[in-house]
Amino acid sequence: MKTVLCYGDSLTWGFNAEGGRHPFEDRWPNVLQAALDHSVRVIAEGLNGRTTAYDEYNAGADRNGARILPTIVMTHTPLDLVIFLLGTNDMKPWIHGNPVAAKQGMQSLVETVRSHDYGWPTPQILIVAPPVVSHTENVEFKEMFSGGEASSKHLAPLYAALAEEMGCCFFDASTVATTTPLDGVHLDAKNTRKIGEALAPIVCAMLETKETFRG
Template sequence: MMNEIAPLLLCFGDSNTWGFDPRGGRYPAALCWPQQLAQRLDRPLQLEGKPGRTLWFARPQSGLEPGFEDWQRCLRARPADLVLALGINDLAAGATPQQCQQALERYLQVWQALAPSSALTLIAPAPLGRLTTGWQTLFAGQQQASQELGELWLTTAREWHIPCYQTDNLFCPGADGLHWTEEFHAQLARELASMHKPPQ
């Protein structure tokens, strides 16, 4: 008798999925939300986090490159569950919040075309905090725009009938104003796990 293989969890995102530490470097994998979520759900993890990844818009000289081709590659493997956490870097590449939302729609359209049986959860981009000098230059005054993304993501999620995690009003990024604290990684994993578990 063959052993049953647990369904695959795919986490697709940018540097906050990769595990960028706001103090510099990279968190140990065990501290990052994808690994913690996989552990809580008792699922094998395919981690697809890449610093500088955008949904659609590019600014190669600053390391900002779209993840659309990688997204399609991942979808063709038809993982059981997907978590998509992208969008904030598109602002740094010059997109408006509305253009970010349109890019998200393209990701959802190709999900429906390539892997409609894969369950998808969105993580709405968290708003920017007080950015340190290098990130101030990259995002060039997009703090206000970053606060608009959450509601746009929720609107899109409702239209597509998929779950969406949005940060609450108490959210505070790490010391660089962009990347997440250890505490938030743990909180995010807990709340995503509760969204994935069926009601008792």
Template sequence: MQRRILCFGDSNTWGYNAEDESRFEKGVRWTSLLQDNLGEEYDIIEEGLSGRTASCDDPLFEGLNGYSYIYPCIMSHRPLDLIIITLGTNDAKERFALTPLNIAMGIIRLAGRVKNTMTGRDGKDPEILIVAPAPIGPLYKEKNAFHSMGRESDLKTKEMIPFLHTMAKEAGYHFISAGNHLSMGEVDHMHLNAEGHKKMAELLEKKVREILKVRG
């Protein structure tokens, strides 16, 4: 039986390459590397979208609110054994005016949308792993990314992590902070480079095996 894992995230799940604004190929994206590392017993489903937020409707672009989309998404991909949620970077945009606590609350609210959906095996809910993205680097202010993100995005993505950790633990979700193991690439300081994708895949392979081994 294949274990089905949905990876629900933003441009760093989609595979945005800040060098030339293209998409990293299979074999570079962490999602495809995770598939390679885990092997044929697992089925990795890529659901990354550039600009996706956990809870905000973007006044400039359509369809980026993850909360609005996650329910039809999980219904279309069921049955699922695990959902990996890695969001929060875009919620730190200045135009959304969220505090670090607010960002964490939005991610937890989105994760709660999966509860009681019976989209797992045998009418159960899937396991949920919340991944706090590596914080935006402070030098993003010197890049074009600043014009999109606005002020204090680096601080918000760093300061929301302890809030998210506490809330995830209280809600019974699995949690890992990517920033303890890797950092954003130096092109724009908010997107993973190829090495970052490799490290993310290695980090999540270990966590996925741990979670699904316990589940049995």
């Protein structure tokens, strides 16, 4: 059986801007799973507020994606593919607010996966740029992601260049999904499903399991 780890933030967790959490079947990792047969297992590891590699001290959980990644990977080893969908929270001014910093954080995640001593073959890596931050009248989120509309637009080209440099695959989620104006950051059910649907053929090609794709 092939195993895929989806490592992300609230977009992977399934945060619903209307309140609560999207139903299980609408979260993109589960949409991806539904597009594959039982020869591929998809594991969703999403945490609200997770960054690529930076600390967030006003949270009850460790949101530094780089620090917790080795534990997550070792928990689920052996893995065939790791999908990273992170970077939005790096755009918070008090985190970093700089897309170049997000790129450097993403690079550290890739290096961690490739340098860790698993005792198993190193998994492939797919870097996914999150949908760009959009305009919102939600006062809290507007301030929380101040400057995010402009800075988040640079994530996709920076991630694409990083993927080429490091021999990873890349996908820009903004090509299929847009964030909701309710908060400018999260996705409605339709758009989170679009990400899972778009990633299915890419994952199949990477795992060389095209016959398992149900799309």
